[in-house]
Amino acid sequence: MLSILSGLLGIASSSLPNILGFFQQKADQKHELEMMKQQKERDLAMAQAGFASQEKIAAIELEGTMAETYTREREALYEHDKTLVEGAGPFIRNLNAAVRPVIAFTFVFELVAINFIGLWWAIHTGVDFIVALREVFGSDEMAILSSIIGFYFGSRQWEKHNESK
DSSP, X not given: OHHHHHHHHHHHHHHHHHHHHHHHHHHXXXXXXXXXXXXXXXXXXXXXXXXXXXXXXXHHHHHHHHHHHHHHHHHHHHHHHHHHHHTSOHHHHHHXXXXXXXXXXXXXXXXXXXXXXXXHHHHHTTOOHHHHHHHHSOHHHHHHHHHHHHHHHHHHHHHHHHHHO
């Protein structure tokens, strides 16, 4: 009899935190609901007083200031780069202009060379040509290659477009 009673008491006491948690959750939800009502009333009062539009105007002005700051920073960087190259000899100017093409072509050459070596190795070890081709020239690798080529040639077109203005 005592074991049955202690078992029931154990079950009841184990559910006590859940029961207390239920009441705590109800109180928390009631408090949050009251806070949301007060927030909404405050927002409506501020909107009636005209503060909401001022907040939006301030956000737009901040965004414009940030864009203008970014533009001025870019212009200052370009001017600084021009002053560095102006006093240099023709070899240094050509070297400075060749950085982007050298990096782009190096990556493309490396990628193509590694792919052809991988394809040759796969075929040499007995892998079917189509399977090896799909593995070596995967879509991820083609995405990398196309982004490098697109960046290189796209930036050249923007430079030409900006020079013509």
